[in-house]
Amino acid sequence: MDNEVHRGFETLAIHAGQEPDPTTGAVVPPIYQVSTYKQDGIGGLRGGYEYSRSANPTRTALEVCLAEIEAGTRGLAFASGLAGEDALIRAVCKPGDHVIIPNDAYGGTYRLFAKVAEPWGVEFDPVPLLDVAAVAAAVRPETKIVWVETPTNPLLAIADIRALAQIAHDAGALLVVDNTFASPYLQRPLELGADVVVHSTTKYIGGHSDVIGGALVVADEALGEQLAYHQNAMGAVAGPFDAWLTLRGIKTLGVRMDRHCANAERMVEMLTRHPAVREVLYPGLPGHPGHDVAAKQMRAFGGMVSFRMESEEAAVRVCERTKLFTLGESLGGVESLIEHPGRMTHASVAGSPLEVPADLVRLSVGIEDADDLLRDLRQALD
CATH class of the missing domain: 3.90.1150.10 (Aspartate Aminotransferase, domain 1)
Incomplete structure (x- = not known):
C-alpha cells in the first residue's frame, strides 16, 4: 500500500495488506483454507507459498496490516499472544540470559517466565517500571530484554516507553512492549523507541471475543527475519480463519x-x-x-x-x-x-x-x- 498517499490509521486498518482479490475483485481477502500449494516445478513457488505453516495468504494479509498500523517493518501472527511471547523469548534469549519484567505483569506472562523460561535457564526480575531508576539498577550484563506493559494488567500502571528504550539500548538489550491494553490506535511503541511490540490480538484488535490470536511487530528487518524463522520452526501460527477474523476486527478498531x-x-x-x-x-x-x-x-x-x-x-x-x-x-x-x-x-x-x-x-x-x-x-x- 502507498503510505505516501494513505497514512491515516483508519485507512491503513481497512486497506493495508488487503487489496481487492486479483482474480475475482473481492474487496475482502479470501480465507485460504489450505495446507499446501502446487509448485511450478521443483522450487518454483507461486508467490512464495509452499506450506501454510510457513506462510498463508490470509495470514500474510493480517501480518502486513499489523506492521502498518504499528508503524513496523514486519508483523508476525501467532496462535495466541503467549505463543508469540514464547517465540520471542526463545529467539532472543539463551540459558544464562536475564529479562526485566513489570512487577505487575499479566499473570500469563509471569507464568511463562517463572514456569517455562526460568527452568530453561533464563532469569528474570520483576521491577516497578514507573521507577526508571529502579529499572536501570536492575540491568545486568546478561540482560537481553526489558519487557514492558503499559498500561499494565490489572493495575493500569504506566511506563515511559522512550525513557526505558534508552536504558535498554544503552545496555545492549531490546525493549519489548506489550501493547495489548492500549492497541495500536491509542499507542505506537515503535515510534517511541521500542524494538518489538507484543499483542494478544484476542483482545482489542480482534475485538469481538470470537478468536484467539497473538502478534509480534518489529522495527528492525533483521530481527523480523530471526523471529519469522522461529515462528516457522516452532509452528504456533495463526490459522487462516483466525487470521481472517482478526483482520476483520482491525477494520473497526x-x-x-x-x-x-x-x-x-x-x-x-x-x-x-x-x-x-x-x-x-x-x-x-x-x-x-x-x-x-x-x-x-x-x-x-x-x-x-x-x-x-x-x-x-x-x-x-x-x-x-x-x-x-x-x-x-x-x-x-x-x-x-x-x-x-x-x-x-x-x-x-x-x-x-x-x-x-x-x-x-x-x-x-x-x-x-x-x-x-x-x-x-x-x-x-x-
Missing part, C-alpha cells in the same frame, strides 16, 4: 476504541464519587502517578478500569451482582466484562511478588450504551 474510551471515562467519573469505592485506577485521572506520561504517549486513556473496594468480600460481591457487565475473563471485546483478578486472571501469581490486591475489581468497558452500563454498575455497588 479505531471507531471501537473511541467508544471504549468514552464509556470508560463515564464509568470512572461515577466510580470516583461512589462511597463504596476506595480507589479508582485509571491513567486518565490527573492524580494517577502515570497520568502525565500517558498523556504524552497515548491518544486516549483506554477502555480498561480497575478499582478497589473496602474488602475482598465486597469486591467479589460487586462482580457477582452485575447483569450487563458479564462476569468473565479476557477483555477488549465489544461487550463489557467484570472480573476479580485475584481469583481469576491473576490467580497464577498468588503468593508471588506480582500478587494483586484481593479487593481489586477489573472492568473491560464495552461499547454498549453508557447509561445502561452506569445503571448496572451502580446497582451492583449499592
Whole structure:
C-alpha cells in the first residue's frame, strides 16, 4: 500500500495488506483454507507459498496490516499472544540470559517466565517500571530484554516507553512492549523507541471475543527475519480463519476504541464519587502517578478500569451482582466484562511478588450504551 498517499490509521486498518482479490475483485481477502500449494516445478513457488505453516495468504494479509498500523517493518501472527511471547523469548534469549519484567505483569506472562523460561535457564526480575531508576539498577550484563506493559494488567500502571528504550539500548538489550491494553490506535511503541511490540490480538484488535490470536511487530528487518524463522520452526501460527477474523476486527478498531474510551471515562467519573469505592485506577485521572506520561504517549486513556473496594468480600460481591457487565475473563471485546483478578486472571501469581490486591475489581468497558452500563454498575455497588 502507498503510505505516501494513505497514512491515516483508519485507512491503513481497512486497506493495508488487503487489496481487492486479483482474480475475482473481492474487496475482502479470501480465507485460504489450505495446507499446501502446487509448485511450478521443483522450487518454483507461486508467490512464495509452499506450506501454510510457513506462510498463508490470509495470514500474510493480517501480518502486513499489523506492521502498518504499528508503524513496523514486519508483523508476525501467532496462535495466541503467549505463543508469540514464547517465540520471542526463545529467539532472543539463551540459558544464562536475564529479562526485566513489570512487577505487575499479566499473570500469563509471569507464568511463562517463572514456569517455562526460568527452568530453561533464563532469569528474570520483576521491577516497578514507573521507577526508571529502579529499572536501570536492575540491568545486568546478561540482560537481553526489558519487557514492558503499559498500561499494565490489572493495575493500569504506566511506563515511559522512550525513557526505558534508552536504558535498554544503552545496555545492549531490546525493549519489548506489550501493547495489548492500549492497541495500536491509542499507542505506537515503535515510534517511541521500542524494538518489538507484543499483542494478544484476542483482545482489542480482534475485538469481538470470537478468536484467539497473538502478534509480534518489529522495527528492525533483521530481527523480523530471526523471529519469522522461529515462528516457522516452532509452528504456533495463526490459522487462516483466525487470521481472517482478526483482520476483520482491525477494520473497526479505531471507531471501537473511541467508544471504549468514552464509556470508560463515564464509568470512572461515577466510580470516583461512589462511597463504596476506595480507589479508582485509571491513567486518565490527573492524580494517577502515570497520568502525565500517558498523556504524552497515548491518544486516549483506554477502555480498561480497575478499582478497589473496602474488602475482598465486597469486591467479589460487586462482580457477582452485575447483569450487563458479564462476569468473565479476557477483555477488549465489544461487550463489557467484570472480573476479580485475584481469583481469576491473576490467580497464577498468588503468593508471588506480582500478587494483586484481593479487593481489586477489573472492568473491560464495552461499547454498549453508557447509561445502561452506569445503571448496572451502580446497582451492583449499592
